[in-house]
Amino acid sequence: MPKKILIVAAHPDDEVLGCFGTVAKLIKSGYEAYVLLLGEGKTSRDTNKENKKDELCTLNKEMKKAHDILGIKKSFVYNFADNRFDSINLLDIVKIVSKVKNEINPDIIFTHFENDLNIDHQITYKAVLTATRPMEDESVKEIYSFEILSSTEWNYPLSFSPDTFFDISDTLDLKLKAMKEYKSELRDYPHPRSLEGIELNAKYNGMRVGKKYVEAFKSVRAIK
Incomplete structure (x- = not known):
């Protein structure tokens, strides 16, 4: 039975920015990957209901195309x-994460860094930790926080100190191809x-480790 990955992200395109190069690499090696997106997305701020509906429809279409490129099993x-x-209420978000997690039983979760500038990222991280308490029957054995450009590095003082690095030299092209589908977010x-x-x-992070x-990721939990 293949190992399973769950990406838990706050907004559409966070999943691509955060870890799509790594997930593409793991899918190639036989993993199954799933995505949970909790929020509407950055283009949903328009107060006009009709505009908002159109924006969300566009974003959902872009998301599907991006996920199809990688072969995401289910979104x-x-x-x-x-x-x-x-x-x-945090509990409402935790319930959604728990519901999806229990349906998939993932081995690995990729999610946001706890100190991103974006409040939705911070709360997503807290919800993931709450939903994956290390109980005896918990399926999740590894949790990694990713960085999101224009959020992680825009907070101050900077505190994202990665300790886990995935070489995506062979899959960066897939990450960029997926991101190209998010035309409304680029x-x-x-x-x-x-x-x-x-x-x-990706080049800067590569330079750091040869x-x-x-x-680059911050390891939250790894049970070996």
């Missing part, structure tokens, strides 16, 4: 209000959330 999408996770360089920014970050392109 779970919820619509908690963007940048307002702190207005929602920005022009020198914005960090640009194709050039993503490649430069590889060409790398995704």
